[in-house]
Every structure is written in C-alpha cells, then in structure tokens.
Amino acid sequence: MMLKIKTYKLYGAFLLVFLASMSLYSQSATSNGSPYSLYGLGYYNPNSIGLAPSMSQSGLAWNNPYFINDLNPATLSGLYSDIFILDAGVNVSINELSNSGNSKTFLQSNLSHFALATKLNKKSGISLSLLPATSVGYSFISEPLAVEGANEEYRNVFMGSGGINELKLSYGYQIGTNINLGITTSYLFGKIEQSRYSATSVSELAIEEDYYYNGVKLGFGGTANISKDVTFGAIVNLPTKVNAKKNIDVYKTTDGISSIVEDENDVGADNFYMPLHVGTGLTYSLKSDFLFNLDFNHKFWDATDQKDNLGTFVDQSIYSLGMQYKNSNPNKYWEYFSFRSSVKYDSGYLMIDDMRTENFEATVGVGIPLGRNFSSLNISYSRRFTSGAASSSVIQENLNTINIGLSLSDIWYQKLKYK
Amino acid sequence: MKSFLCILIVALTLGACSSPYEGDYFLVDGDYLESGTKIMVIDTFTVKLSNFKIDSIVTSGTDRLLFGQYEDEYFGRVRAESFFQMYPSSYSITDGATLDSVALILGYDKYYYGDTLQPVTLNIHKVIEKVKPANDDFYNTSSIAYNQTPITQVTVAPRPLSGDSIHVTLPNSFGAAIFNAIEANQIDEFSDFEEVFKGLTIQPELESNTSILGISKSTDDTYLRFYYSLGGEVGEDSYTFDLKLSQGDVSSYNKIFSTNGSECLSQMIDQDLSIATSECDFRGVMQSGTGYTFRIDFPTLKNLYDWPVKGTVLSADLTFTPDWGTYNEPFHLQDSLIVSKIRGKNNITGQLDNGEDYIYANRVEGASEFELTSYKVALDGYVDDLLDPDTQDTNEGLTFYPELFNAMVDRMIIDDDPDSEYRPKLKIVYAIYDVEN
Structure with a gap:
C-alpha cells in the first residue's frame, strides 16, 4: 500500500515537470540563428532524446534497454523490465554565419526536449515526448537599397521566430524473441512569426505575418535481431499535411504617425507537406564493450513539390555512423562512464542557387552515471559545417552545439525488493 | 530523486530563458530575398x-484695421479701407468741462505690405450709416456710406516697426458735437450716442502708391481722445475722454479690393x-x-x-x-x-x-x-x-x-x-x- 502511494507520487512529480516544461515550450523561442530557418517550417532540429545527440541520431536498430530511443518506436519494447525513464535536455549553440560579404556569430540556448518512457509489461513499452520539431530564428538586414527614382536609400529587415512543436506518443511491442514492432503518432502544432520591415529615412512599412500550423503524423518501425551481435532496424514515417492559417498585419509609419494598411485574421496560407521518410539501420555489438550504429535515412521531398523564396525542396539523404564504448563489467565509479563519437552526412533538403545546403557533422559525447540504476548525465559536443562556398545567396554556417541531457531512471520492482 | 528533479527544473528554466538576438542582424545582399519590399x-x-x-471673405471680427494703397505688378491697384465705430466707457463728463483738442491715435500692429518709405496720405471721414452688417458679418466687399468731405487729411511717414502710432489731430468742430452732447447729459445710452457719432472710415488717397498698414484694435493702442480742462482756464488741469474700438465684433471691418489687374484676374468674376x-x-x-x-x-x-x-x-x-x-x-x-x-x-x-x-x-x-x-x-x-x-x-x-x-x-x-x-x-x-x- 505504502508503495502504491509512492509510485503515484512519483508519477505525479513527472507529470508536473512535463506540464511545466510544456508551458515553457510555448513561451520560449527556440532557434539557433540558422538562415535556412527562413524556409518552410524552419530548421529541423535533430532528435536529442536519450543518446541520440551523441550518436548523431544513429540507432534505428538499437534496442537500448536503459535510454529512450525515440528514433524507432519498436525499440521501446526492448527497454529494461519495469523501468521508468524521464529524459530532458538543453541545447547551447554557437552559430557562425558567413556569406561573401561578412560573418557574424549567434549564441542561443534552448530546451531541447522532454520525454517519458516506461515498460508497460514484459513485451511492450511506451513513450511520450515533447520536442521542438522545427525552429525559426533568423534576422537579416539587407544592404542599403536604392529608392528607385530618388537619391535615397532604404533597408529591408527580415525577422522570423517560433517553430513547430511535436507531441509524440510511441508504442513498441515484441513479437517472438527477435522481432520488435512499433507505432508512433505525433501531433504537430506551433506558431511561426515572420516579419518584414522596410524603412526609409522618414517612413517604414511593416509586414507581420503569424502562421499557425497543426497536423498529425504517423510512423511505424521495426527491429530484427539478425544474429547475436547484429540487429537490423527500419522505420517509415508517412507523409503528412501540416495545415496552415495566418494573421496578417501590415502597417506603415510616416513622420511618426502609424496607420493600418491591412489587418486580416484567419487567412488561408499555404499548407506545408512533410515528406515520406524511410530509414534503415544496423547495430553491431563488439565484445560487449563496443557498439556501432550505421543508419541511412531518406526523405522524399521532391514529391512534395515545394518551393519557398529562393529555395526548392529536394530529396534528402542522411548517413550516420555512431560508436559507443561502455565497460560491460564496471567496478570503479569511472568505469561506469560511457564514451561516444559519431559522424553524419546530410545532403540537405534545400537547393539554393543550384547548390544543396549539404552539411557534415562530427560529435563526441560522454555519459556520466548518476547514482544507482541507469540514470546519467549525457553531454555531447557537435560541430556541423555546411559545405559549399558562401555566395551572395548561400550562407555558410558553422554550428557548434553542446547538448546536456539528463536521463533519470527508476526500477519499480527493485524498490519492492529493497523494501 | 528529489534533487534530480530540482536540477532538472533549474536546467529547464535556464534553457527557456535564452535571449533571442533581437536587434542583432545578419547582413545579406539585397537580392538574397526575392520577397523583399521594393x-x-x-x-x-x-x-x-x-x-x-x-x-467674399469675412473681414469683421479680426484684430486689425487695414488701410492703404499700392500698385502691385500682378494685382494692379490694391486698396484697403477701414470702417469702424468707437465707444466711450461711460456717457458722462464733468459739468463745465471745456474741450481743448481731439486726436485719433492709430497704434501700429507691425503689419505692413508695400513700400513704407513713401509717405501715406489718409483721409478721415465720418460714416453716415451705422457700422452694423445687414446679416451677421462684414465682408471684404461690404460698403458703408460716408460723408464725402473728410474731417481731415493727414500725410504721415509710416513707421510700422519702429513707431508706436499715427497721431491724427482732428478739428475741434468735429469733436465738439460729440463732447458737448455727452457733457450736456443728452446721451444716456448707445442709441443716443449713435445719433451723434456713427463711426469713421479711413480712406487712403486715391492716386497713391505707397503701402498698406496694419493698426491694432487693442484699446491700449488705438483710440479717439478728447483733451479737456475744467474751470475754464486752459492749461490748468488737463483731462482726457476716450472712445475706443470694440474688439472681435462686427463694429469694425476692412474693405479690401484690387483693380486694374491682369486679364487673368479680371476673368474671375x-x-x-x-x-x-x-x-x-x-x-x-x-x-x-x-x-x-x-x-x-x-x-x-x-x-x-x-x-x-x-x-x-x-x-x-x-x-x-x-x-x-x-x-x-x-x-x-x-x-x-x-x-x-x-x-x-x-x-x-x-x-x-x-x-x-x-x-x-x-x-x-x-x-x-x-x-x-x-x-x-x-x-x-x-x-x-x-x-x-x-x-x-x-x-x-x-x-x-x-x-x-x-x-x-x-x-x-x-x-x-x-x-x-x-x-x-x-x-x-x-x-x-x-x-x-
């Protein structure tokens, strides 16, 4: 009886934190200053739940018993028996932007995710997560432009903020001894504010558009143990339509007096289409201390036939390779530490000036054990380079990200035993 | 577990408090964004x-008397005439007072137009109609009949900026009629007063090309002054009795017109x-x-x-x-x-x-x-x-x-x-x- 109450208390605390984090989400603008967040729904945040950030989001086939693997719902059934995991993280990023003319550095920090997972029974696991799927955060100013027909200049300023949040419920189930299957469903919602300001010496035109998005996404996953050491995994995320509506507010100011040019609410806006996403991966364990993930993901953007500003959405391929070292028989405290490193190549999904916004990323990470059970603090550092020469339209960005993730686990039945 | 939750909450709060880089812009080329406003x-x-x-323009109710005439290159002969009634503060003068002299003091309000180096010749006439509009106002085109024989004619060198006023001495014969009627207690109210004095008009000399002058309607600046003495001995004790303009009403106005203008102007009838x-x-x-x-x-x-x-x-x-x-x-x-x-x-x-x-x-x-x-x-x-x-x-x-x-x-x-x-x-x-x- 005593136990039951304790359990409920803990659930309550988790729920409280979850709700608190949700409210923080809705208030905080998450962004890393990426110029490419101008396009579509913004910058696609890499999944940062559990060990994903330190493994460059590789692990489609990784049935990790101690951490939430949000990449493939099927892996939830591989969680440790009776485990309960709370996972949250913070991203700190330094983004160095440069184009043919100049460069600038943006520092940004934001909440990266919040997730809960538990084993429902011997064969199935479930997770609930909230993460910023995309984020918009850009502010550009143009070079001075000539006012046609006059000896005057003006500048255009572009600002964007907001993003799409994803509330995701996943379920994994084990069939037989070697096959896991999973299903995941997401609710996408968010607000993106895009503003444009043009100002001469005496007057200004402001165009403010607030886009409201929502949609539902469905995905499936599976893993299969091919041998004792090798697992194969695959996912399919179905294409989906993200519905858009917007409010328009256009106003001008001349000699300090403002007047409304347009003010419309609930105007239909271009819906956004998320592509079909398929991924396959292999996980290989070597001498039980080493583990390797090799993943390939492909997003069929071509089929969505979308363009935005100077950019065209094109098919995207992502290759990622991650490796982990973890002592399988730790005795001393430091032997419980785990070490990871990974690399990723992303072809990018935007074509600007006939150039892909492809990028390459390398990451190192460490897992620091916390107390009993499998709780740990996971810290990773990654550096991402966009390739291709910077031109007037293509902006090169070097993104440095530090992810600090906290994964807290508790095992119900162990408590029972200790009592 | 509790301490972990605390750490977590702190971490989450820190994360949420990050500052977006407002006002900090990345410079891009003008052609970067097609959607830019032009x-x-x-x-x-x-x-x-x-x-x-x-x-017609309402010219009563202003703060200024205008008179004068000049020849304008574009508008021809430009002429302003002022018409006004004046009021005493009471209808009583001590019995036995003797009128010594009468003067019209016209205080400059610093407005002028035209060449003020030329001396201005003014004719002061008595009006023979009441200065009272047929409807509500007087216009620049309104006319009032006046005695064709002037009370006096005076030529002055205008000093609208450096001078205080124009001093016009009026004949005692003009002043006596008004002064004596009041002294003799023949006037109790304005209607009686109006029978003796209906007002004045200032008519600039017809063939002149000088300037147009602005005169203040303030009671301190412009008045018709009667100098008198008591006891029959001239120069013993001198007293004054004033008539003043009423400001902001229809008891004064300016008639303003131009003639002999270009063909263009003459079409605007x-x-x-x-x-x-x-x-x-x-x-x-x-x-x-x-x-x-x-x-x-x-x-x-x-x-x-x-x-x-x-x-x-x-x-x-x-x-x-x-x-x-x-x-x-x-x-x-x-x-x-x-x-x-x-x-x-x-x-x-x-x-x-x-x-x-x-x-x-x-x-x-x-x-x-x-x-x-x-x-x-x-x-x-x-x-x-x-x-x-x-x-x-x-x-x-x-x-x-x-x-x-x-x-x-x-x-x-x-x-x-x-x-x-x-x-x-x-x-x-x-x-x-x-x-x-």
Whole structure:
C-alpha cells in the first residue's frame, strides 16, 4: 500500500515537470540563428532524446534497454523490465554565419526536449515526448537599397521566430524473441512569426505575418535481431499535411504617425507537406564493450513539390555512423562512464542557387552515471559545417552545439525488493 | 530523486530563458530575398493648378484695421479701407468741462505690405450709416456710406516697426458735437450716442502708391481722445475722454479690393470659375484680403490602381514654388499656409488634417543658393483617402491661403511653367510588397 502511494507520487512529480516544461515550450523561442530557418517550417532540429545527440541520431536498430530511443518506436519494447525513464535536455549553440560579404556569430540556448518512457509489461513499452520539431530564428538586414527614382536609400529587415512543436506518443511491442514492432503518432502544432520591415529615412512599412500550423503524423518501425551481435532496424514515417492559417498585419509609419494598411485574421496560407521518410539501420555489438550504429535515412521531398523564396525542396539523404564504448563489467565509479563519437552526412533538403545546403557533422559525447540504476548525465559536443562556398545567396554556417541531457531512471520492482 | 528533479527544473528554466538576438542582424545582399519590399518614388502624376477668386471673405471680427494703397505688378491697384465705430466707457463728463483738442491715435500692429518709405496720405471721414452688417458679418466687399468731405487729411511717414502710432489731430468742430452732447447729459445710452457719432472710415488717397498698414484694435493702442480742462482756464488741469474700438465684433471691418489687374484676374468674376494657369502666364496666384487663390487637383492619381501589384503610399509630398523675383523686399512670403479641401466648383469644404492635427504647407528654404524657396505639404493620409476604392469623388482638390487671409494683403505667385523644373510636383514614396491573402 505504502508503495502504491509512492509510485503515484512519483508519477505525479513527472507529470508536473512535463506540464511545466510544456508551458515553457510555448513561451520560449527556440532557434539557433540558422538562415535556412527562413524556409518552410524552419530548421529541423535533430532528435536529442536519450543518446541520440551523441550518436548523431544513429540507432534505428538499437534496442537500448536503459535510454529512450525515440528514433524507432519498436525499440521501446526492448527497454529494461519495469523501468521508468524521464529524459530532458538543453541545447547551447554557437552559430557562425558567413556569406561573401561578412560573418557574424549567434549564441542561443534552448530546451531541447522532454520525454517519458516506461515498460508497460514484459513485451511492450511506451513513450511520450515533447520536442521542438522545427525552429525559426533568423534576422537579416539587407544592404542599403536604392529608392528607385530618388537619391535615397532604404533597408529591408527580415525577422522570423517560433517553430513547430511535436507531441509524440510511441508504442513498441515484441513479437517472438527477435522481432520488435512499433507505432508512433505525433501531433504537430506551433506558431511561426515572420516579419518584414522596410524603412526609409522618414517612413517604414511593416509586414507581420503569424502562421499557425497543426497536423498529425504517423510512423511505424521495426527491429530484427539478425544474429547475436547484429540487429537490423527500419522505420517509415508517412507523409503528412501540416495545415496552415495566418494573421496578417501590415502597417506603415510616416513622420511618426502609424496607420493600418491591412489587418486580416484567419487567412488561408499555404499548407506545408512533410515528406515520406524511410530509414534503415544496423547495430553491431563488439565484445560487449563496443557498439556501432550505421543508419541511412531518406526523405522524399521532391514529391512534395515545394518551393519557398529562393529555395526548392529536394530529396534528402542522411548517413550516420555512431560508436559507443561502455565497460560491460564496471567496478570503479569511472568505469561506469560511457564514451561516444559519431559522424553524419546530410545532403540537405534545400537547393539554393543550384547548390544543396549539404552539411557534415562530427560529435563526441560522454555519459556520466548518476547514482544507482541507469540514470546519467549525457553531454555531447557537435560541430556541423555546411559545405559549399558562401555566395551572395548561400550562407555558410558553422554550428557548434553542446547538448546536456539528463536521463533519470527508476526500477519499480527493485524498490519492492529493497523494501 | 528529489534533487534530480530540482536540477532538472533549474536546467529547464535556464534553457527557456535564452535571449533571442533581437536587434542583432545578419547582413545579406539585397537580392538574397526575392520577397523583399521594393520602395520607389513616383513623381509623374499630373498636378493641375488653376486659379479662382473667393467671392467674399469675412473681414469683421479680426484684430486689425487695414488701410492703404499700392500698385502691385500682378494685382494692379490694391486698396484697403477701414470702417469702424468707437465707444466711450461711460456717457458722462464733468459739468463745465471745456474741450481743448481731439486726436485719433492709430497704434501700429507691425503689419505692413508695400513700400513704407513713401509717405501715406489718409483721409478721415465720418460714416453716415451705422457700422452694423445687414446679416451677421462684414465682408471684404461690404460698403458703408460716408460723408464725402473728410474731417481731415493727414500725410504721415509710416513707421510700422519702429513707431508706436499715427497721431491724427482732428478739428475741434468735429469733436465738439460729440463732447458737448455727452457733457450736456443728452446721451444716456448707445442709441443716443449713435445719433451723434456713427463711426469713421479711413480712406487712403486715391492716386497713391505707397503701402498698406496694419493698426491694432487693442484699446491700449488705438483710440479717439478728447483733451479737456475744467474751470475754464486752459492749461490748468488737463483731462482726457476716450472712445475706443470694440474688439472681435462686427463694429469694425476692412474693405479690401484690387483693380486694374491682369486679364487673368479680371476673368474671375465668380467663385465657380476656375481659370487655367495657361491664361495667367502659367502662374498660380494668391492674394489675401481680396480672395484670389489657387487650387491643386491630382487627376491621374487613381492610375496608381492600374498597377498589377500590391502597394501602399509611404509618403506623399506636394511641392510648389513661388516665382523667383516676386517676393523681394518689401514683399515677403508666409511661413506656412492653411491647406483646405475644395470640391466641385470651388466649394471649400474644410481644413485638411491628418486625424490629429491640421496640415500646413510649410515654407522650405532652398538647400543652396541655386535652389528656390518652396512650399511643401505632407499629403500621405490625403492621398490614401483619394486612393480609397470607396472614394468615387475624383473632383476634389486642395486650396491654400495664409492663416490671416482675411486680415492682410500678402500675395504670392506660383510657378506653373510647363518648362520649369519648379512646377508643382507630387512626389509619392510607394512601397510594393507581397503578401498572399
């Protein structure tokens, strides 16, 4: 009886934190200053739940018993028996932007995710997560432009903020001894504010558009143990339509007096289409201390036939390779530490000036054990380079990200035993 | 576990508190974003200038008496006559008082127009009709009958800026009639007073070419003074009895008119008539007091609609320029002009405002010695109204005149020469933008 109450208390605390984090989400603008967040729904945040950030989001086939693997719902059934995991993280990023003319550095920090997972029974696991799927955060100013027909200049300023949040419920189930299957469903919602300001010496035109998005996404996953050491995994995320509506507010100011040019609410806006996403991966364990993930993901953007500003959405391929070292028989405290490193190549999904916004990323990470059970603090550092020469339209960005993730686990039945 | 939760909450809070880089921009080339707003200046709209004459201007109720005459190069003979009644503060003078002398003191209010180096000859007449309008007001065109024989004629060297007043000694024969009637207690009220004294008019000499002067209606500056003594001994004790003007009512007004003007001016016999500047040597004309002024219309403004793009007017400035050489000393230009809306056949509908304040045409000095002084009006709100799809009335324009249009004779000549770079111009700063809705 005593136990039951304790359990409920803990659930309550988790729920409280979850709700608190949700409210923080809705208030905080998450962004890393990426110029490419101008396009579509913004910058696609890499999944940062559990060990994903330190493994460059590789692990489609990784049935990790101690951490939430949000990449493939099927892996939830591989969680440790009776485990309960709370996972949250913070991203700190330094983004160095440069184009043919100049460069600038943006520092940004934001909440990266919040997730809960538990084993429902011997064969199935479930997770609930909230993460910023995309984020918009850009502010550009143009070079001075000539006012046609006059000896005057003006500048255009572009600002964007907001993003799409994803509330995701996943379920994994084990069939037989070697096959896991999973299903995941997401609710996408968010607000993106895009503003444009043009100002001469005496007057200004402001165009403010607030886009409201929502949609539902469905995905499936599976893993299969091919041998004792090798697992194969695959996912399919179905294409989906993200519905858009917007409010328009256009106003001008001349000699300090403002007047409304347009003010419309609930105007239909271009819906956004998320592509079909398929991924396959292999996980290989070597001498039980080493583990390797090799993943390939492909997003069929071509089929969505979308363009935005100077950019065209094109098919995207992502290759990622991650490796982990973890002592399988730790005795001393430091032997419980785990070490990871990974690399990723992303072809990018935007074509600007006939150039892909492809990028390459390398990451190192460490897992620091916390107390009993499998709780740990996971810290990773990654550096991402966009390739291709910077031109007037293509902006090169070097993104440095530090992810600090906290994964807290508790095992119900162990408590029972200790009592 | 509890401490972990605490750490977590702190971490989450830190994460949420990150500052977005507001006001910190990354510089991109102009062509980076196609969707950028384009700003341009359009100054090719037709600005149609025409002249007309306001039939009548209310000239009673002002603070100024105007009189004088001068020959103007453009408006011909410009003449101002003032008509006024004067009032005593009481109808009693001590019995046995003896009138010594009478003088009309006309205090300058510093306004003048024309060459004040020339001596001015004035004729003071008694009016023989009451200074009382047939309706509510007197106009610049109103006339009152007066005794053709002047009470006196005086020639003075005007000093509107350096002097205090014009002192006109009037004959005792004129003063005695009024003075004696009051002293003899024959006058109890204004109607009795009016029987003896209906007022005065100041008529400038007919064939003169001097200046027009402004006289203050203040009771401290302008008065008709009777000097008298008691006890029959002249020079013993001197006393005064004053008649003064009543300010702000219809007991005084100025008649202002110009004659022998150009052919262009002589066509303006009715306010309904607009005279194209082509008939006026390509000039816009304006003269305070007499009612001449000009009107500006924008007949092609609605063409802005023909553009297949979305846009808005950021600013609209109308500029017009007085002809060089028309405002040299002793003439001058007003600092600002009232802007009024005018419809159809020169029907003035009201002063232009921007929703908060009245809009004025302000004088702008040329930036260099090669640039002329001009007037500039900010018309962004007005142009927006004209462009409003709901506004069907394209027969609306603007007219301009000084604040004291009814109490002075300042005039202005506007350049509308088709070959001149100083022709009136409407400069619109237009922003073309792209928003789908």
